[in-house]
Amino acid sequence: MRGLKGLLIRKIVITAIFWCVPLLLFPSQWFVALGMPAPEPLLIARLLGAAYLALLVGYWAGLQALRRGESPLSVIDMGITSNGAAALLMLYFGASGSWAQWGIGAQVFMWLSALGAGSIAASLLRFRLRHRAEPKPSRSD
Numbered sequence: 001m002r003g004l005k006g007l008l009i010r011k012i013v014i015t016a017i018f019w020c021v022p023l024l025l026f027p028s029q030w031f032v033a034l035g036m037p038a039p040e041p042l043l044i045a046r047l048l049g050a051a052y053l054a055l056l057v058g059y060w061a062g063l064q065a066l067r068r069g070e071s072p073l074s075v076i077d078m079g080i081t082s083n084g085a086a087a088l089l090m091l092y093f094g095a096s097g098s099w100a101q102w103g104i105g106a107q108v109f110m111w112l113s114a115l116g117a118g119s120i121a122a123s124l125l126r127f128r129l130r131h132r133a134e135p136k137p138s139r140s141d
Contacts, residue, residue, distance in 0.1 A: 007124070024052075076124050076127060079120065090117065
C-alpha cells in the first residue's frame, strides 16, 4: 500500500483548502473577486462544502485504516467515484464553455481541478486494480 498514504494526505489537504473551506465559509463576494460567479443560492455551495467535509472524514478514516494495517478499499472506491465523476463533469462543462466568461484565474483553477481530480481517480483506480480484495474462505457448517 505504498504511496496510498501520501495520496490520501494530499487529497485531504487540497480538498480542505481549495474546495471544502471556501464552499462552507467564503462569502459570495469572494467568489466574484476570484473571477467566478457568486453561487446562487448560496445554500447550494454550503451543502456542497458539507459534502466535501464528509469526503474528508472518509479519507481520514482510510488513513486510520492504513495505520492499523487494515484495508482501505471502501475509501478507495469512494475516491474513485468522487474524483472520477468530478473530473468528467468538469471536463464536460469546461469543454462546453460553461466557464468561458469567468476570469482567467478561475478558468485555470477549474481546468487544474479537472486534471487533478482525474489524476487522483486514475491513481486510486490503479491501486484498486493492483490490490483487489482477496476472497475470504467460506465457512463450512
